[in-house]
Structures are given as C-alpha cells and as structure tokens.
Amino acid sequence: MTVDQPVIAALFFDGLNLSQKVMFGTALLGGISGVVGSFAVLRGRSLVGDMLAHAALPGVCLAFLIMGSRNMLGLSLGALLSGLLAIGMVSLLVHWTRTKEDAAIGIVLSTFYGMGVVLLSIIQKPHIGGNKAGLDSYLFGEPGNMLSADLVLLAVVAAVLLVIVFTFFKEFQLVSFDNDFARSQGWPTLLLDLALMASLAVVTIVGLPIVGIILMAAMIIIPASTARFWTNRLHIMLLLAGAFGAAAGVLGTKLGRGLPAGAAIVLTATGFFVLSLLLAPGRGVVSRVLAEVQLRNRIAREHLLRSLYELSESDLPKRILLPIHKLREYRHWRFLPKLLAGAVESGHVESDDETVKLTPLGLQRAAELTKAHRLWEMYLVQHAGIAADHVDRDADDVEHLLTASLLLELEHELAAEGRLPDITPEVPDSPHELGTDPKNTPSSDF
C-alpha cells in the first residue's frame, strides 16, 4: 500500500463525529457477523464463535508482549492466529480422540482463555512497558474507543468477506446443507469448511474490541437465528441476518446511551429475535397457534357434518329434522352451540335451540366427508389389516388430511378390486356399525 491507513481513514471517516462513527462501525459489524453467522448456525457450529472469541485472548496478549504497544492490526493478527490454532485443535481432537465436539470446544475455549488470563497478569506487572489501557476493551468491548483506522479495517474486512461469500455462494450453500453430498460430488469440503470457519474467525476478531467476548458470540448467533424464522431460502436468510445485525448495531447504540454499548446492541438483537419468534409467518409462535386453531375448527366442523349425515342416513335422500340431544348422545362435543352457530353461518345447517337440519349444501358436503371417512376405513381394513371395530378412530385422525386426488385414487383402487359397495354409489356403507358400541364411539376432542 502506498497510501497509509490514516490517510484513507481521513478521506472517508474524519467528517463523522464519534457517535456517527460508532454507529457506522457497529452497523458494519452487525451486518457482516449476521451474514457469516448464518453459515455457522446452519452448519451447527453456533458455539464456535464463542470459542473463537475466548481463544483470541492469548494471541492478543502475546502480540502485545511482542509489539509492546496497542496496535489494532497487530493485536488482531495475534488474535486471528490463536483463533485459527484453536479451530485446528478442535478438529484434531475430534478426529483423533474419543472426545466429542462439544467437550473439545469447551476444553480448547477454557484452556486458551486460562492461558490468556495468565499472560494478562504478566502484562500487568510494572516492568512490562507499553500502554495497557486498551487491552481491557479487548475482553469487554468498548465501541467508544473506535478510531477511524479501526473503521477502515472493519470496512475492508466486511467488503472482502462479502465478496468471498458472493463468489462461493453455491459452494457454501452446498456444504451448509449437505456436506456429505458435497463431498461425494468431489467438492473440496474440508477447504470450504475451513474457509467458512476462517471468515467466522476474522469477523469475531475484528468485533471483539467493539462488543467484547460473550457479546461477539451473540452477534454471530442471534441475527442469523432471527433470520431463520422468516425464510427457508439461504440468500434471503443472509440478507435478513445482515439487516437484523446492522439494525441491532444502529438501534443498540442509539437506544443504549449510558449503558454498556455491547450489551445494548445484543439486547436489541435479542429483541428482534423475540419479535420474530412471535410474529414470523410460518415458523412464528402466533402464526403457528393460529394455524392450529383453524385446523381444530375445521376438524370439529367436519365431525359435526358427518355425524349429522350418519344420524339421518336411514331417511336419505329426505333431510330430516334432528333433535340436538340426539346429536349429543351420538358423540362427545365440546363447544357444540358455537360449532352449530358457525355451521349455520356458513350455510351448512339450519338450527334452532332444539333441532338441527342439514341444508342441501350441507348434505352435499357431509356426504363428501362421510365418503372420505369410509373409504379410508375400508382401505385400512383391507390393506392394512386393521380390525373393523378399530378403524373408526384411525380414520378420524386422517380423513381431514386426505386430498381430493388421494380420495380418487382410493376409490379407483377399491373399485378395481370390486370392493367398492354399489348399494349407494356415492357414499359406501360403513364397515362397522354406527354409534352402537359405547367403547368405540368416537369422541371428538374439539
């Protein structure tokens, strides 16, 4: 490099005041650790970030002892070397010994950190010179110390890593989701894996002085896990994780005035995580509870219609008026009045307080449902060899999930074997007696 760092820094960042710098830096860090962390989380290596952050300490101390000053680039290089050494040792331990990966990570993490603490106590002795003030921030993070040069380093690291991720996106995707397949296809999986771990190490080490050890581990895991709630596609996950990380950096430094900045950033990221956990479509708690309730309602409605059909079956095609108490005797119901009201609203039944009657639309729907139920029962009796008096309950569980095409297939199969009863071609007879055996009376939990 012909132009030295401070000059570049002056060109880009000296126009900013400290809080803008801090915000810019934490946003960059959050964004890039979200992207790199996504691969770690998908690969089941979430805690490697934690290990790297701890394992960096002896490298930082040794670099300080050798250089005798707090030069960010030098300290980072020391941290990177000891981080890479730690990763190598974990893979060797897992490969060579019966120690499992979790224990190997823990052993390397704690032993390296112990070494770091020992070295730190040596550094703190009076006869060792140099400015030691900055070293503490390496442990606990102090974004306020951010210099323009640090920002440049961060920006360069982020840019290089983004280019790497962009270039090797397909390869990284493959090893993240199906390492064995990638290997069988002749990809250099070990190399790709190492590349991912090395990027993780680089991000962790540039982030350490900003948010500190534990909170750096958090920046690797939390934005990526947050993004995972929203999508099943890797490139969207990377974008989202980057966005969540950057937003946590900006909001955390803004909201967390007067608080330790690293902790504030992480708590903001946790806030995004909790919101996503609750609200994300598909995987979020709220949408899953809603889907569950809808399914239960549909199943209860279908049980109601089929029960009405079975009760009035002897008088068909005439639609008879059924007393509600008969319906109650036929099957166990929960929330029957609400259920009836819903069915009235959707035009399937007519009902007053005492009686209930299927509408033509309701009869048609009920006939379809009963047919599905009985087809499945017959299939179970004939193909799965389940006793006729046991199928009702099994069919009860499955009938709601049978698709139209599957029903058609069932019908064809039974017809081809001449087993589809032709007495009433639309709805076959039940293979067991209806509602007679109290032990077998299907109960609806809904």
Next chain:
Amino acid sequence: MNLLPNIAALPLPIGAFSLSPSDWTIIWTGAATNVACALVGCFLVLRRMSMMGDALSHAVLPGLVVAYLLSHSLDIIPLFFGAAAVGLLTTFLIQTLHQYARVPSDASMGVVFTSLFALGVVLVKKFVSGHFDIACVYEGSLELVVLADTVGGLPRPLFTTLIVLLINGLVLILLWKELKLSSFDPALATTMGLSATAMHYLLMTLVAVTAVASFEAVGSILVVAMLIVPAATAHLLTDRLAIMVGISAGIGILAAVLGCIAANYWDTNIAGMMTVAAGALYGLAVFFSPRHGVCSALVRNLQMSLRVLHEDLLAMLYRVEEFDDSKHLTVAEAREAIGGGWLSRWSIAALVRDNRIETAGEQLLLTDLGRTDARKLVRSHRLWETYLVQHLGMPLDHVHEPAHRVEHFIDARLQQELEAEVDTEGQDPHGRQIPE
C-alpha cells in the same frame, strides 16, 4: 556462616515447591472447587452438553444481580437461590426454543445465554456499579482468598465451595443410579418411569449453583474449565462411570496443586494457571492414555504391522521352499519382497533373534520353529481360500488377496471351524497342498 545454599537463589524451581500455609489455603479452595465441578462435569461431558457449563456460568449473572438487589448483600444464600432460579430458567428457555421454535440446540443455547449475560451486564451497570467487578467474575481472584473473612475457622470462599462440594457429592450418591441411567439411555430411563427431564433440570441446577459458589474464589473461566476438562480427561482413561468420576476428581485436585505451584513460580494469576494445568493434563491423556491415547494407538498399529510383516515373511519363505526345495531367497530379495526399508530390516533381525529364521551366507532359511509357524499361517490362508470359493462362490483369481489379509487373524478355533465347513481333500482350490 551459613553453609546451607539459598534455595530460592537456585536456578531450579525448587523454591517454588515449598508452599506456605496461605498457598495451602488457596490450593484447598481451588481443589474443592475443581472437585465440585468435576463431579457434575462428568455427566455434562457424557451427555454431550459440555457447553451448558459455559452457558450457565454466564447466564446466571442477571440472577446474581437480582438476588443482590433483593437481599442487599453478597451473602451466599440469596445468591444460591438467584443462581438456581436463573439456571432453571436458562435450561427451560433453551429446551423450549429448541423443541417448540425449532431453533437448533446449539444456537438456542447461544441465543439464551448471551442474551441473559447482556441483560446481566446492563443490570450491573444500572444498579450495582462498584460492587460487582465483571473482570473479577471472569478471571477470579484466588489470591484474595487468604484475605477473606472467615466462617467457622475457614475463609468464606473455601467454606462456600465446601458446602457446594457436599451438596454435589450427596446428590451423586443418592441419585447415582438415576443419573447414570438417564445419562446413558434417556429413552430407557423414561420407559422405566424415571423422568430424564427432571434429571436434566436437576443437573443444570447443580451446575448453576456450583458456578456461582465458585465465582468469588476462582472466576467463571476456571469453573467452565473444571466442568469439562477433568471429566474429558477421565473419559480418555476409563470406560467405567464410577472410576471416571473418581479420576476426574483426582485430576481436579492435581490441577489445583500444579497450577498453584506454577503460578507461584512465574508469579501469575492462579486460577488461570490451574486452568492451564488441567489443559496440560488433558493433553498428556490425549497422547499417553493406555487405551484411547494417540501414542498407544500408534504403538498398537506399529505392533500389528510388525506382526503382519513377520508372518508374511515366514509364509513367503515357506512357499519358496514348497515350490523348490533347493532354492532359497537371499536376504536382499526377502527384504525387497516385504517392502524394503528399516521395517523389513528390523523384521528379519527380530525373526533371527526369535530363532524363526537363520542366515546361511547370503541365503535365508526357515528353522524348524519358523516352519511350524509358517505352516500354520499357510494353512489358514488356503483354508480361507477354499471357504471363499466353496461357500461364497468367488472366482479363483479373486481369493488370494482377501485370504492374504485375513490369514493373520485366524486362530486355532476358527481354523477347526473352517476345516469342518469346507470339503478339501487336502488341497486348496488352486490345487496346492494344505499343510497340516
């Protein structure tokens, strides 16, 4: 005049080995902590939950702060309850996130403990600045144990760690069977009416309480190390749980003694040095464990290669003799045939020493002892070839290679069984004599 040499002035670290009473207090405190950690750590390592130690020892921070705020003291009892409560909460959150929100288990651990730790850092800053030194929680101040106030004649940190040691020991003795079963086979434990989940929560509570008791004295890093390292070391040395627990406790004590001596010698942080000592002991076990060590595996492999080489050489000499009684291999030819190099030189020397072969000028001859051994081996080889052809229908030109590999592992009993299975009439499928 003082004729005795000044011990401390010697270049050797002999001076460091003389431990003062305050050193012994430090060692006792460290050893009590290490043993308390090792006892529960064995189960963490066996359940592949080692990182829960790391997670819990960080996650308890907000619990400590809340307990401190409620009780207005750093008294150990409220801190215990705070730790136990947060330990249970952490375990519950990690489980729930994993089971119901489908977050991968390691990620859910990471999310929960880092978030709780961040919360703890904020709470410390907001409410208790000055009383809590986070750096001290990390690194420990074992040096200050001797200055602490005393309870019942013991320094307070030693007293609390002894209590935790007692609790852990009692739980282990009382629930030994249950812990053992639920660690090795949680599904079986559940079918036997033993709640593996309850055992999990119990263990995690113990870990949290142990961590908190040890913070003041030794710092969280020694706790994390001692939960994992001695147990993993013991796991390399034995396959029996009771022995593993015993060994790991011993390693904990040894690490405390060695760590204190080394820290005295170099005048550094004692807890850090104890951690390094434990790591070094683990490193020793990695290489020199009799059964699972890297070195013993290498030695075993070498012994096996040598035995195979010896046997191949004997069998080759036998075949040459069988083919033409008057011809013999020269030493150089034999060495070439078994791959050359120092290993072959070594093999021939060993066989000569064991009176299996002898040299006559340039030529290599079998002795009677050697011939008996070779005959046994060639017999195994040809019986196996016959078996492969007759029972597995393998073509003639494919049976030599597998038989060449298997012949070294066919003992007398298997030889008899093979003999009963195959129909030989004294000849192998190539038409060669099967020696008696």
